[in-house]
Amino acid sequence: MTLKEIAQRAGVSTATVSYVINNSGHISEETRKKVQDIIRQTGYRTNKLAGSLRKNRTGLIGILVEDITVWHTPYIIDGINRLADEKNCYTILSNLQMVRKIDNSFDKLTGFQKDIDKAVQTLLGLQVDGIIYIGMHDRLMDNVLRKAGKPVVYCYCYTADGEASSVRYDNEKAEYRITRNVIDRGHRRIALIGGYVTSEPARLRRKGFLKALQEAGITLPKSWDECGEYDFQKGKAAAIRILTGKDGGTKKDLLPRQERPTAMVAMNDEMALGVYNAAAELGLRIPEDLSVTGFDDAEFTQQLIPPLMTAQRPLHKMGYSALSLLLERIEDESEQVTNIIYPCRIIEGASVSDFRTGDSTVKDDRKTEENGT
Amino acid sequence: MTLKEIAQRAGVSTATVSYVINNSGHISEETRKKVQDIIRQTGYRTNKLAGSLRKNRTGLIGILVEDITVWHTPYIIDGINRLADEKNCYTILSNLQMVRKIDNSFDKLTGFQKDIDKAVQTLLGLQVDGIIYIGMHDRLMDNVLRKAGKPVVYCYCYTADGEASSVRYDNEKAEYRITRNVIDRGHRRIALIGGYVTSEPARLRRKGFLKALQEAGITLPKSWDECGEYDFQKGKAAAIRILTGKDGGTKKDLLPRQERPTAMVAMNDEMALGVYNAAAELGLRIPEDLSVTGFDDAEFTQQLIPPLMTAQRPLHKMGYSALSLLLERIEDESEQVTNIIYPCRIIEGASVSDFRTGDSTVKDDRKTEENGT
DNA sequence: ATGAAAGCGCTAACAA
DNA sequence: TTGTTAGCGCTTTCAT
Numbered sequence: 097m098t099l100k101e102i103a104q105r106a107g108v109s110t111a112t113v114s115y116v117i118n119n120s121g122h123i124s125e126e127t128r129k130k131v132q133d134i135i136r137q138t139g140y141r142t143n144k145l146a147g148s149l150r151k152n153r154t155g156l157i158g159i160l161v162e163d164i165t166v167w168h169t170p171y172i173i174d175g176i177n178r179l180a181d182e183k184n185c186y187t188i189l190s191n192l193q194m195v196r197k198i199d200n201s202f203d204k205l206t207g208f209q210k211d212i213d214k215a216v217q218t219l220l221g222l223q224v225d226g227i228i229y230i231g232m233h234d235r236l237m238d239n240v241l242r243k244a245g246k247p248v249v250y251c252y253c254y255t256a257d258g259e260a261s262s263v264r265y266d267n268e269k270a271e272y273r274i275t276r277n278v279i280d281r282g283h284r285r286i287a288l289i290g291g292y293v294t295s296e297p298a299r300l301r302r303k304g305f306l307k308a309l310q311e312a313g314i315t316l317p318k319s320w321d322e323c324g325e326y327d328f329q330k331g332k333a334a335a336i337r338i339l340t341g342k343d344g345g346t347k348k349d350l351l352p353r354q355e356r357p358t359a360m361v362a363m364n365d366e367m368a369l370g371v372y373n374a375a376a377e378l379g380l381r382i383p384e385d386l387s388v389t390g391f392d393d394a395e396f397t398q399q400l401i402p403p404l405m406t407a408q409r410p411l412h413k414m415g416y417s418a419l420s421l422l423l424e425r426i427e428d429e430s431e432q433v434t435n436i437i438y439p440c441r442i443i444e445g446a447s448v449s450d451f452r453t454g455d456s457t458v459k460d461d462r463k464t465e466e467n468g469t
Numbered sequence: 470m471t472l473k474e475i476a477q478r479a480g481v482s483t484a485t486v487s488y489v490i491n492n493s494g495h496i497s498e499e500t501r502k503k504v505q506d507i508i509r510q511t512g513y514r515t516n517k518l519a520g521s522l523r524k525n526r527t528g529l530i531g532i533l534v535e536d537i538t539v540w541h542t543p544y545i546i547d548g549i550n551r552l553a554d555e556k557n558c559y560t561i562l563s564n565l566q567m568v569r570k571i572d573n574s575f576d577k578l579t580g581f582q583k584d585i586d587k588a589v590q591t592l593l594g595l596q597v598d599g600i601i602y603i604g605m606h607d608r609l610m611d612n613v614l615r616k617a618g619k620p621v622v623y624c625y626c627y628t629a630d631g632e633a634s635s636v637r638y639d640n641e642k643a644e645y646r647i648t649r650n651v652i653d654r655g656h657r658r659i660a661l662i663g664g665y666v667t668s669e670p671a672r673l674r675r676k677g678f679l680k681a682l683q684e685a686g687i688t689l690p691k692s693w694d695e696c697g698e699y700d701f702q703k704g705k706a707a708a709i710r711i712l713t714g715k716d717g718g719t720k721k722d723l724l725p726r727q728e729r730p731t732a733m734v735a736m737n738d739e740m741a742l743g744v745y746n747a748a749a750e751l752g753l754r755i756p757e758d759l760s761v762t763g764f765d766d767a768e769f770t771q772q773l774i775p776p777l778m779t780a781q782r783p784l785h786k787m788g789y790s791a792l793s794l795l796l797e798r799i800e801d802e803s804e805q806v807t808n809i810i811y812p813c814r815i816i817e818g819a820s821v822s823d824f825r826t827g828d829s830t831v832k833d834d835r836k837t838e839e840n841g842t
Numbered sequence: 843a844t845g846a847a848a849g850c851g852c853t854a855a856c857a858a
Numbered sequence: 859t860t861g862t863t864a865g866c867g868c869t870t871t872c873a874t
Binding site: 141142143144145146148149154156159163164165169170171173174177178181186187188189190191193217218220221222223328329366369373376396399401 | 514515516517518519521522527529532536537538542543544546547550551554559560561562563564566590591593594595596701702739742746749769772774
Binding site: 471472473483484486487488490491493494515516517518519520521522523524 | 866867868869870871
């Protein structure tokens with residue numbers, strides 16, 4: 097069933113039918129009703145692609161993801177979908193499947209220009225109006241879509257300022273606020289369990305952590321400045337070293353209270369979980385004997401006992417916002433390049449004790465990120 | 470740059486250029502080279518949509534997901550992408566975002582026909598060649614895409630036999646094999662921590678569990694047949710009831726050894742984690758004092774100490790296979806409806822002790838699901 | 843081996 | 859208010 101056939105049945109021209117369908121032009125109520133009835137009867141559905149051919153606008157958005165199986169990606173896509181539904185645009189998903197190709201090494205995240213170019217060419221061949229690129233690690237990267245010649249927004253990664261719009265979250269401030277929170281509860285002896293040194297979030301989170309310490313006039317002993325490479329086991333090992341002064345110690349190796357930190361700031365939730373484990377092995381209670389914080393708001397943090405204090409990344413909102421920026425640029429090519437950095441929400445789990453009140457139980461009003469972006 | 474312009478520059482007809490691009494027709498080497506050179510020089514890229522209009526075939530596949538943020542969905546999509554890349558077809562993602570709409574209640578998974586119809590109409594309007602529907606819970610459902618009039622494959626859910634193709638995994642056999650494994654290691658006192666009673670996987674897993682018990686001549690005491698609703702906290706509470714005979718017991722409430730199970734089969738990994746917690750609270754070591762199994766192969770199971778015995782669902786393969794079935798039907802409409810059920814891979818974590826050898830440490834050769842589907 | 847030309851289903855300028 | 863008509867960029871039949 098085509099628009100032409102509808103026109104014939106209704107005894108009007110194709111233009112009239114087109115006007116009715118698109119609410120354009122000036123159509124009499126009578127004609128409109130007649131046409132709509134026939135459309136309903138026949139179950140006619142317009143061929144969007146044919147229209148696009150003429151209009152040179154498809155309403156298609158390319159979502160180019162480095163890897164869809166990486167934890168944050170689907171949440172970002174979900175945010176994109178949310179706005180796409182509102183704006184009647186459609187998403188073509190292109191998945192570079194980098195995890196498989198790089199074998200999980202953070203350092204090989206380059207040299208994919210050929211894969212990317214191919215994916216972009218495909219998307220452009222499908223006449224997408226613009227592209228959102230979702231990174232698998234938050235980082236500064238080449239403007240790999242420079243040649244696209246269509247509006248582009250980077251999400252969960254970014255390029256040199258001014259080159260393209262991007263949407264990120266604020267690593268530094270979030271870690272600062274977490275650390276501040278810990279300090280405000282009376283902690284002065286605080287250790288750090290860091291992520292991959294080459295990773296940008298690790299660098300930023302460290303910066304935020306140190307800033308909070310500095311503001312409070314606290315110094316970080318060298319032996320409390322460990323690296324856990326974002327890994328559970330390594331995080332646990334780091335915690336044990338800090339708490340015992342030895343590699344792989346047990347209960348009896350535990351340092352005297354005044355030589356141990358009262359709190360540990362881990363740069364992600366996995367390592368925080370490692371700290372929980374280390375504490376359990378050493379017979380330390382959380383948070384009475386040791387406070388812990390994480391980062392990322394992994395699902396399991398809600399189920400730990402006690403719940404973990406962590407930072408929730410605004411993933412849904414980042415996706416929503418990325419599409420919003422993209423659509424603006426599609427509407428108006430002259431639109432400014434915009435680089436957005438959203439704050440995280442700090443989830444105040446009960447994993448940090450409060451020395452001021454002596455009460456370690458903290459209100460836990462955690463909700464999942466509001467979808468009402 | 471259009472095909473027509475290429476033709477002009479090359480001094481040939483548009484037909485010839487089309488032949489060169491598509492390797493069809495009989496073109497002299499000379500002409501071919503000339504055209505190809507010009508294509509390269511100009512950076513011309515063919516407009517796939519325009520071609521589709523004529524061919525009545527787009528190479529577009531609609532992926533209609535109930536919710537992309539549900540754990541298994543991205544892995545299935547990843548499998549689809551894998552084959553899509555090979556076959557040069559493109560995926561349009563439509564996300565029903567059901568989680569938000571049903572507020573996580575398993576029982577409201579119906580009444581979405583309107584949403585689905587709308588999404589399907591949109592996909593059909595974009596001229597997709599077929600649709601893959603990915604469920605958020607494995608279940609029998611209405612053939613909600615009956616009206617699509619295009620090939621459809623259900624994945625991670627299914628409709629009445631013969632109505633449409635589907636791809637699932639074998640809940641019953643996997644739980645059977647897990648339970649067999651536990652029994653084969655010498656366990657006779659085995660408790661069950663079940664999932665939502667209304668959920669089909671729970672029913673099937675239960676069936677597999679009971680079958681293994683029956684074959685071994687083991688009966689399940691009523692008090693060892695608990696329901697944890699797939700939830701961590703409820704799973705933990707169930708474990709405590711089973712181990713102490715009371716709601717919320719502590720170490721001193723622990724039942725005598727001969728009145729406790731030696732193993733607990735939990736129907737998912739979350740609840741298994743609850744069992745780990747319960748055991749820790751009651752001073753029981755895993756697996757020496759209590760063995761545990763899970764289901765689903767959640768990421769954290771690899772990091773538990775000891776690693777959890779669980780069942781890995783063939784998600785990537787399910788996606789790959791769903792697209793494969795779909796493409797067959799697109800090629801040949803007369804193709805049979807096919808319902809595939811893949812087995813799970815049992816991950817032999819060290820969370821189950823072996824009474825035969827006295828050795829509870831089991832080889833742990835876990836790898837992630839092979840991508841080489 | 844190559845070209846002319848008729849569409850695919852729709853939109854939009856222009857005419858009536 | 860409605861109709862005529864010329865495309866959008868490509869494929870494909872039928873001639874040559």
